[in-house]
Amino acid sequence: MLEVRDLxxxxxxxxxxxxxxxxxxxxxxxxxxxPSGGGKTTLLRCVNFLEKADGGTLIFDGNSYDLxxxxxxxxxxxxxxxxxxxxxxxxxxxxxxxxxxxxxxxIARRMPKDQAxxxxxxxxxxxxxxxxxxxxxxxxSGGQQxxxxxxxxxxxxxxxxxxxxxxxxxxxxxxxxxxxxxRDLAASGMTMLVVTxxxxxxxxxxxxxIFMENGGIVEQGESRAxxxxxxxxxxxxxxxxxxAEN
Amino acid sequence: xxxxxxHILLESFPKILLPGLRMTLPLTAVAFALAMVxxxxxxxxxxxxxxxxxxxxxxxxxxxxxxxLLVQLFVVFYGFKAGMYMSPFWAAVLVFxxxxxxxxxxxxxxxxxxxxxxxxxxxxxxxMRYTQIMRRIVLPQALRTAFPSLxxxxxxxxxxxxxxxxxxxxxMFMATQRINARYYEPLALYLEVAVIYLLFSTLLxxxxxxxxxxxxxxxxxxxxxx
Numbered sequence: 001m002l003e004v005r006d007l008x009x010x011x012x013x014x015x016x017x018x019x020x021x022x023x024x025x026x027x028x029x030x031x032x033x034x035p036s037g038g039g040k041t042t043l044l045r046c047v048n049f050l051e052k053a054d055g056g057t058l059i060f061d062g063n064s065y066d067l068x069x070x071x072x073x074x075x076x077x078x079x080x081x082x083x084x085x086x087x088x089x090x091x092x093x094x095x096x097x098x099x100x101x102x103x104x105x106x107i108a109r110r111m112p113k114d115q116a117x118x119x120x121x122x123x124x125x126x127x128x129x130x131x132x133x134x135x136x137x138x139x140x141s142g143g144q145q146x147x148x149x150x151x152x153x154x155x156x157x158x159x160x161x162x163x164x165x166x167x168x169x170x171x172x173x174x175x176x177x178x179x180x181x182x183r184d185l186a187a188s189g190m191t192m193l194v195v196t197x198x199x200x201x202x203x204x205x206x207x208x209x210i211f212m213e214n215g216g217i218v219e220q221g222e223s224r225a226x227x228x229x230x231x232x233x234x235x236x237x238x239x240x241x242x243x244a245e246n
Numbered sequence: 247x248x249x250x251x252x253h254i255l256l257e258s259f260p261k262i263l264l265p266g267l268r269m270t271l272p273l274t275a276v277a278f279a280l281a282m283v284x285x286x287x288x289x290x291x292x293x294x295x296x297x298x299x300x301x302x303x304x305x306x307x308x309x310x311x312x313x314x315l316l317v318q319l320f321v322v323f324y325g326f327k328a329g330m331y332m333s334p335f336w337a338a339v340l341v342f343x344x345x346x347x348x349x350x351x352x353x354x355x356x357x358x359x360x361x362x363x364x365x366x367x368x369x370x371x372x373x374m375r376y377t378q379i380m381r382r383i384v385l386p387q388a389l390r391t392a393f394p395s396l397x398x399x400x401x402x403x404x405x406x407x408x409x410x411x412x413x414x415x416x417x418m419f420m421a422t423q424r425i426n427a428r429y430y431e432p433l434a435l436y437l438e439v440a441v442i443y444l445l446f447s448t449l450l451x452x453x454x455x456x457x458x459x460x461x462x463x464x465x466x467x468x469x470x471x472x
Contacts, residue, residue: 079370079372083371084368084371090365090367092369093365094386094387103374104373107378108372108374108375108378109373153371156373
């Protein structure tokens with residue numbers, strides 16, 4: 001469904017992604033883990049064209065795109081079929097919760113207003129925020145904002161949703177509600193690519209795990225096997241540190 | 247104060263207020279509306295980095311902000327008069343719109359740049375195009391940020407219209423000067439016109455407060471204090 005080949009990205013002299021390749025199949029929930037600065041977020045941003053890659057190919061939905069030269073039209077076409085959940089939510093602060101969800105439906109997809117409102121209500125219901133539909137982002141907690149952001153991504157019925165450290169900006173007591181929504185989403189068969197520091201989520205919810213460090217993929221594989229018997233010494237060391245901290 | 251002075255003040259009040267309503271306020275309203283159009287356009291061109299037009303915008307702002315308003319009025323009214331006829335009123339509208347537009351363009355540019363980049367990225371990610379994101383997400387937020395500064399500009403402009411007496415616009419200040427020429431009571435009469443300007447400014451300040459409240463309600467900013 002989604003394939004990335006030889007993705008390269010530099011910021012000045014710093015190589016952030018050094019030839020990353022990966023595949024995501026339909027229904028996969030792939031967790032991307034690894035130490036900070038390893039290129040996880042940049043990977044996600046390049047795949048959705050928020051960052052311009054220096055090289056690499058994206059194969060999405062049977063079409064191939066050169067990530068360095070992809071046209072605005074192609075970017076828009078791919079983004080119509082993807083959802084993105086940011087670390088800092090990035091809800092439109094001048095729009096209510098439901099308007100945040102309908103914006104992409106009415107404006108970008110030209111869906112009739114009534115229909116968009118119905119779809120948005122269903123999406124908000126799914127994240128447990130039906131009763132907050134008319135609240136502005138500033139009137140919602142971080143956890144609620146992130147759930148609205150997930151509803152916004154889900155409502156467009158995307159083929160894949162990218163999550164960029166969706167719980168990293170949240171107070172500890174608010175992380176659970178967001179993870180619960182993501183767990184539901186995973187159970188419903190949504191394809192997800194999740195950059196996360198939440199090892200429990202990676203272990204319990206994801207079907208596949210990618211371990212990234214220094215701009216490259218160190219190890220990847222089926223989730224259960226990955227955590228039970230990591231092959232690389234570096235992965236073993238990382239998992240040991242993580243479990244020691246928890 | 248003598249009875250004579252009170253009499254003069256009372257008699258001149260409508261004679262000063264009327265040009266205020268007929269000239270000062272329409273001049274300000276039309277010029278400020280045009281200034282807003284210029285400001286948003288010039289700010290957007292710079293924000294979106296339209297390469298061919300950015301130097302032009304910077305030049306415009308440089309020239310207008312670097313020269314006195316009174317001189318600009320004289321250049322346009324007396325200087326361009328030879329080429330074509332322009333009524334004093336429309337010459338004033340043109341100068342005030344272009345002048346205020348330059349200042350407000352900088353205010354708007356700053357406000358646009360203060361909108362977090364994440365708002366634009368989120369717009370792209372839900373499938374919106376750049377123009378749609380600007381119109382529906384970024385501009386409304388920037389206008390809210392810029393609103394107090396823009397209101398400042400409006401209030402300044404009401405007072406600055408007194409300069410147009412110099413290019414024969416028959417507004418409040420010119421009316422006062424004329425009355426003073428007859429009675430010679432400068433202190434009382436100029437204080438009187440000052441009070442009327444203050445009245446106008448106060449009304450606009452109330453309008454600003456009301457506007458900010460409305461905008462807060464639309465942006466849910468109030469909730470932070472609730």
